[in-house]
Amino acid sequence: MLKVFKVFVIVLSTLFMLTLFAHAEEVSREQIKGLDEQVQEIKGDVLSIAADLNQLEEKLLYPSQTQIAMFVSLADGEDFRLDAVTIELAGEPVAHHLYTFKELEALRRGGVQRIYTGNIRTGGHDLQVTFTGKSAAGGDLTRMEQFTVNKGVGPAFVELVLAQQSITFKDR
Amino acid sequence: MARFIALIASLWLASSALAAGPAAPRELQDLYFGEALYDAYQGEWFDAIARLDTELAQHHGLDQPELDTLYPYLGQAEFDVGDFELAYRMHRRAGRAITAVIEGNVAEPVRNAAIYRLARIYFQKDQPVNAQHALERIQGEVPAALRDDLAFLRAQVLMANGRFSEAEPLLQTLLDASELAGFASYNLGIALIRDGHEEEGHRYLDRTGLLDDADPASLAIRDKANLVLGDKLLETENFSGAKEVLDRVRLSGPFSNRALLGSGWADAHQERFDRALVPWTLLAGREVTDSAVQEALLAVPYAYGKLGVYSKAALLYGNALETFGVELDKLDASIRSIREGRFLQALTREELTQDANWVVRLRDLPETPETYYLLDLMASHDFQSALRNYLDLEQLRRKLTTWQRDLDAFAEIIEIRQDYYQPLLPEIDHAFRRLDSQMRLRLEQRDRIAQRLQALLVAPRPDYLATAEERIIRERLAQLERKRGAAVGPSDNFEARIGRLRGVLEWNIVTDYDRRLTEAHRDLGELDRCVEQLRQQYAAFVRTRQAATQSYQGYDETIRSLQLRIGSALERVAPLLARQGHQLEVMAENELTRRRERLAEFQVKARFAMADSYDRAARNQTRKQVEP
Numbered sequence: 001m002l003k004v005f006k007v008f009v010i011v012l013s014t015l016f017m018l019t020l021f022a023h024a025e026e027v028s029r030e031q032i033k034g035l036d037e038q039v040q041e042i043k044g045d046v047l048s049i050a051a052d053l054n055q056l057e058e059k060l061l062y063p064s065q066t067q068i069a070m071f072v073s074l075a076d077g078e079d080f081r082l083d084a085v086t087i088e089l090a091g092e093p094v095a096h097h098l099y100t101f102k103e104l105e106a107l108r109r110g111g112v113q114r115i116y117t118g119n120i121r122t123g124g125h126d127l128q129v130t131f132t133g134k135s136a137a138g139g140d141l142t143r144m145e146q147f148t149v150n151k152g153v154g155p156a157f158v159e160l161v162l163a164q165q166s167i168t169f170k171d172r
Numbered sequence: 173m174a175r176f177i178a179l180i181a182s183l184w185l186a187s188s189a190l191a192a193g194p195a196a197p198r199e200l201q202d203l204y205f206g207e208a209l210y211d212a213y214q215g216e217w218f219d220a221i222a223r224l225d226t227e228l229a230q231h232h233g234l235d236q237p238e239l240d241t242l243y244p245y246l247g248q249a250e251f252d253v254g255d256f257e258l259a260y261r262m263h264r265r266a267g268r269a270i271t272a273v274i275e276g277n278v279a280e281p282v283r284n285a286a287i288y289r290l291a292r293i294y295f296q297k298d299q300p301v302n303a304q305h306a307l308e309r310i311q312g313e314v315p316a317a318l319r320d321d322l323a324f325l326r327a328q329v330l331m332a333n334g335r336f337s338e339a340e341p342l343l344q345t346l347l348d349a350s351e352l353a354g355f356a357s358y359n360l361g362i363a364l365i366r367d368g369h370e371e372e373g374h375r376y377l378d379r380t381g382l383l384d385d386a387d388p389a390s391l392a393i394r395d396k397a398n399l400v401l402g403d404k405l406l407e408t409e410n411f412s413g414a415k416e417v418l419d420r421v422r423l424s425g426p427f428s429n430r431a432l433l434g435s436g437w438a439d440a441h442q443e444r445f446d447r448a449l450v451p452w453t454l455l456a457g458r459e460v461t462d463s464a465v466q467e468a469l470l471a472v473p474y475a476y477g478k479l480g481v482y483s484k485a486a487l488l489y490g491n492a493l494e495t496f497g498v499e500l501d502k503l504d505a506s507i508r509s510i511r512e513g514r515f516l517q518a519l520t521r522e523e524l525t526q527d528a529n530w531v532v533r534l535r536d537l538p539e540t541p542e543t544y545y546l547l548d549l550m551a552s553h554d555f556q557s558a559l560r561n562y563l564d565l566e567q568l569r570r571k572l573t574t575w576q577r578d579l580d581a582f583a584e585i586i587e588i589r590q591d592y593y594q595p596l597l598p599e600i601d602h603a604f605r606r607l608d609s610q611m612r613l614r615l616e617q618r619d620r621i622a623q624r625l626q627a628l629l630v631a632p633r634p635d636y637l638a639t640a641e642e643r644i645i646r647e648r649l650a651q652l653e654r655k656r657g658a659a660v661g662p663s664d665n666f667e668a669r670i671g672r673l674r675g676v677l678e679w680n681i682v683t684d685y686d687r688r689l690t691e692a693h694r695d696l697g698e699l700d701r702c703v704e705q706l707r708q709q710y711a712a713f714v715r716t717r718q719a720a721t722q723s724y725q726g727y728d729e730t731i732r733s734l735q736l737r738i739g740s741a742l743e744r745v746a747p748l749l750a751r752q753g754h755q756l757e758v759m760a761e762n763e764l765t766r767r768r769e770r771l772a773e774f775q776v777k778a779r780f781a782m783a784d785s786y787d788r789a790a791r792n793q794t795r796k797q798v799e800p
Contacts, residue, residue, distance in 0.1 A: 032554055035752055039561045040262050042744055043218075046568050049737050050222035051229060053575060056730055060582055063719055071203045106213035112206025122712075153715070157203055172203070172241075 066119035067155035070095065074107045075163035080141060081134040082107065082162065087116060088128040089149070094118060112159070120156070125149045129160055129167050136164070143167060202227070202241040205249055212252070217260035218567065224253045247282065254289065261560060263293050280312045288314075288322050295325065300332035320349045327359060336367040354383045354393040361397065365404070377401040381420055394420075395427040402434050406441075414438040426551075429455060429464035436471060445475040460495055461502075461545050463767070466774060469495060473781065482789035489782035496775040503768045506545060510761050516753045519559065520566050549763040558756050565749040572742045579735050582727070590724040597720065604713065611706065618699055625692055634681045637688040642677060649674055 058067075072085055082104055087095040095116040099107075107113060130144040147169040149158060161168040200206045204227050212220035228249060231242045242249060250273060257266035270293070273286040287310050294303035307326055314322055323342050330339035340363050346356035357380040364373030380397035383390055398420045405414035415438035421431035432451040439448035452475060455468040473488035509515060549555050628636060638646070649670055656666055 029554070031755060032558055035748070035755060036261075036557060036561060037264070038748055039565060039752070040264050042568065042741065042748060043260065043262055043564065044265055045737070045744075046572065046741055047218070047222055047225060049575070049734065049741060050218070050571070051226045052730070052734060053578075054222065054226045056582070056727070056734065057578075060585065060723075060727065063722070065715055065719060069203075071206065073200075073206065102214045103210075106210045109209075109213050110200065110206070111210025111213045112200065112203050113210050114203070114207050159203060172201075 062117055062119060062155075064155045065153055066121070066151075068116075068118055068120050068149065068151060068158065069114060069155065070116040070158045070160065071112050072097075072107070072115045072160050072162065073110075073112045075161050075168070078108070078163050079136045080164040082131060083133045084131065085115060085160075085162070086130045087160075088126075088130075089116075089118070089120065090125045115160075120149075120151050122151050122153060125151060127158070127169075129169075131162055131167070145169075200245075202245060205242055205245055208249075208252070208256075212256055212259075215259075217256050218564075218571075221253060221256045221260060221262075224249060224256065228253065247278075251286070251289075258289070258293060261557070261564070263297055267293050274309075281315045284310045284312065284314045284322075285318055288318055288325065291329065292325060295329055295332065300329050303329045304333055320346060320351060324349075324352055324356065324359075327356075327363075331359065331363055331366070334366075336363040339363045340367065353385055353387075354380050354390045354397070357383075358393050358397050362400075370404075370408075374401060374404065377404075378417070381417060391422065391425065392427075395422055395425045395431070399427045399431050399434070402431065402438075406434060406438060409441070411438045411441045423454075429458060429462050433464040433467055433471070436468070436475075440471075440475065440478075443478075445478040449475050460499060461547075463548075463770070466496070466499070466771065470774060470778060470781070473785065477781075477785055477788070480792075482785045482792060486782055486785035486789055489778050489785055493775060493778045493782060496771050496778060500768060500771055500775070503545060503764055503771065507761055507764050507768075510757050510764070513757075515757060515760055516562070519756070520563065545764055545767050546760055549759065555756070555759055558752060558759065562749070562752045562756055565745055565752055569742070569745050569749060572738050572745065575738050576735070576742070579731055579738065583731055586724045586727055586731075593720045593724065597717075600717070604717070608710075611710065615703065618696075618703060621699075622696060625689070625696060628689060632685060632689075634685040634688075637685060637692060638681050642681060645677055646674075649677070 062069075068089075070087060074082070082099050084096065084098045086093065097113075097115055103113070125148065127147045127149050128144065129147070130142070133141045135141045141164065143162075143164075143166070145167040149156060149171065157172040159170040159172060161170065200209075204223060208220045208224040208227065211217075211223060227242055231237055231240050231246065234240055237243055237246075250269070254266045254269040254273070257263075257269060267290060270286050270290045274283055274290065278286070287306055291303045291306035294300070294306055303325075307322075307329060310322070323346055327339040327342040327346070330336070330342070340360060343356050343360035343363060346352050347360070349356060357376045361373045361376035361378075361380060364370075364376060366373075377397045377400060381394055381401060383394045383397075385391070385394075398417050402414045402418035402421075405411075405417060415435055418431045418435040418438060421427050423432075432455040436448040436450075436452040436455070439445070439451075449472065452468045452471045455465055456472050458465045460466065460469070469492040470489075473485040473492065476482075476488060477485035550559070624636060627633075653670060656670075
């Protein structure tokens with residue numbers, strides 16, 4: 001009986017495996033490959049549209065003479081948990097961001113987040129940056145600092161480097 | 173076998189890709205490159221590529237690219253964009269980008285790193301011969317961080333090309349490489365077995381199966397090695413050895429069901445049915461959609477039957493029959509559900525795509541019964557590729573639809589700007605031209621004054637610095653002289669007085685000359701400051717004036733062209749999405765149909781075995797009643 005049952009199960013399993021591969025081959029291999037190539041092609045086209053659209057958007061909405069872009073990064077080796085960042089420009093709140101785990105990990109690995117893009121006049125503008133989070137020891141963390149952005153004729157790029165103890169302002 | 177090797181390779185490639193990934197430079201000066209990395213680190217490949225493409229295009233369009241902040245990272249950016257394209261499953265474009273690096277004027281280690289990436293693409297795309305040819309082009313210095321990975325890829329490619337004996341020494345050298353813990357020894361075991369050295373191969377699989385590492389990828393390869401070795405030992409009828417090896421597989425891992433089933437068979441083959449019941453009973457209580465669990469539902473009563481407990485066996489066969497009936501209904505419902513399009517709806521649920529463990533979560537959704545039986549299929553490379561393509565196409569469709577709306581909004585913005593600026597500009601331009609001519613006149617005057625003052629430093633001319641009052645006095649004296657000349661009779665007194673006054677005037681002009689010259693220079697400096705301010709205001713006006721025009725002029729062609737391209741892309745995405753979706757549905761339906769056929773056969777078997785068990789139980793009962 002054992003032999004019979006074993007043979008039955010093995011035959012069934014083999015048949016199952018054979019049909020599995022046979023079906024997969026017959027249904028998909030060539031079709032999957034053909035379709036995949038077409039998908040790759042359309043991806044390339046849409047990426048090219050995205051690049052042109054990026055340039056159009058920047059030129060139309062944020063012309064260089066008034067453009068200001070603010071970026072957030074984490075200082076090297078920081079292990080505090082960043083929860084949120086709030087930015088006020090000339091007394092007006094312009095950006096507020098709550099961080100997901102993935103975003104925080106991306107910042108920790110050296111990624112730079114563009115948190116705000118807008119338009120301002122040339123000259124000096126007050127900038128207030130606040131962030132909240134948890135320190136490495138587990139305590140609540142809130143830090144707020146004020147800076148002045150000097151907007152010249154060209155676009156202003158501001159990098160805010162966050163650390164548990166400070167916020168560094170880099171005007172580029 | 174090649175498929176099997178590829179699966180294991182993909183497991184390693186996936187883990188190594190996650191571990192390595194692009195690394196951010198320590199001090200990143202180019203913020204937009206940093207933004208591309210930020211997107212890439214979150215797996216947002218489309219955004220990362222679009223951003224980096226834009227940056228690279230702008231960089232290459234510059235007159236002096238060496239002054240651009242991207243310049244120091246150019247090599248890395250070009251490599252990264254290839255990696256991002258690879259991660260976004262654009263193998264052809266990634267291949268072209270990497271080939272461009274290889275054919276460019278680059279250092280030997282960079283070139284070799286690029287060839288390695290290209291070979292990896294070929295290998296992933298199931299083109300081992302091309303991968304082999306690419307690897308053969310690697311010569312000279314290889315980046316230190318890549319050496320082990322390169323050797324491992326060489327070995328995998330050789331194995332995929334059936335050159336197992338050549339792969340073996342390469343894998344031997346990698347046995348102590350910590351990054352490849354388990355993967356090298358597993359592959360070595362497989363290579364040896366395929367090369368005919370069964371026993372030695374078993375030794376390396378055994379070694380992998382005893383790996384002491386808590387890393388999830390290492391645990392998975394350890395379980396896999398134990399399962400493969402266990403199956404091999406079962407085939408060679410080394411049942412006790414198979415049992416020992418299969419019992420090493422974690423009870424919670426993805427290979428545990430098959431290991432429990434094999435472990436039971438190892439006991440059953442040794443006629444130890446009571447022991448076989450331990451793993452089989454455990455397995456029979458698990459998720460019933462798994463094929464190993466379904467087999468266990470038959471195996472448990474079979475073992476009871478062999479132990480002579482026919483009534484229990486009959487009851488359990490009955491239970492199995494009932495379960496199979498329910499599952500067959502579920503499979504029928506699932507097939508119907510797929511045909512009604514609910515499968516694709518489930519796959520594109522937003523909350524699921526946010527979850528790394530989404531395939532498992534999918535099973536928990538009560539409204540998607542079709543996914544219950546598809547876990548194995550979903551884990552397969554082909555299905556994964558097709559599914560990722562479907563999700564990518566869906567993402568492209570959403571993006572294109574949003575962009576279409578954005579472009580409409582842009583066109584409206586432009587129209588509003590034009591309506592605002594166009595009536596204002598002629599009057600502004602008229603006023604500007606008037607002010608511009610006045611300004612030019614004043615600037616010319618300023619230049620003349622500056623030239624004169626400069627000349628006075630070389631050749632002093634005090635009369636040039638006479639005040640307006642002094643000039644009037646001088647004129648009046650001249651008038652008086654002319655009047656006197658016309659009058660009758662000379663007067664010595666008059667001429668002397670005129671001469672004295674003229675003398676006083678000249679005296680003042682000459683003696684005060686140095687002070688006046690200094691004052692004139694100081695006044696010119698003040699004038700220059702005003703002129704500079706004027707120039708700044710002038711430039712600011714010109715820029716603002718230009719910006720006003722540029723805010724609505726020159727966009728028509730770009731917007732029209734983008735609208736056409738987006739429309740055309742949408743027209744292409746829609747049928748591709750439908751075809752890709754259909755392909756997924758067909759794959760899923762085929763899988764469910766296969767599972768249904770298998771279950772139906774199990775049902776027949778259970779029905780037959782149940783009847784047989786009841787017969788035997790009845791005969792036993794009769795025998796007991798007859799026997800004194």
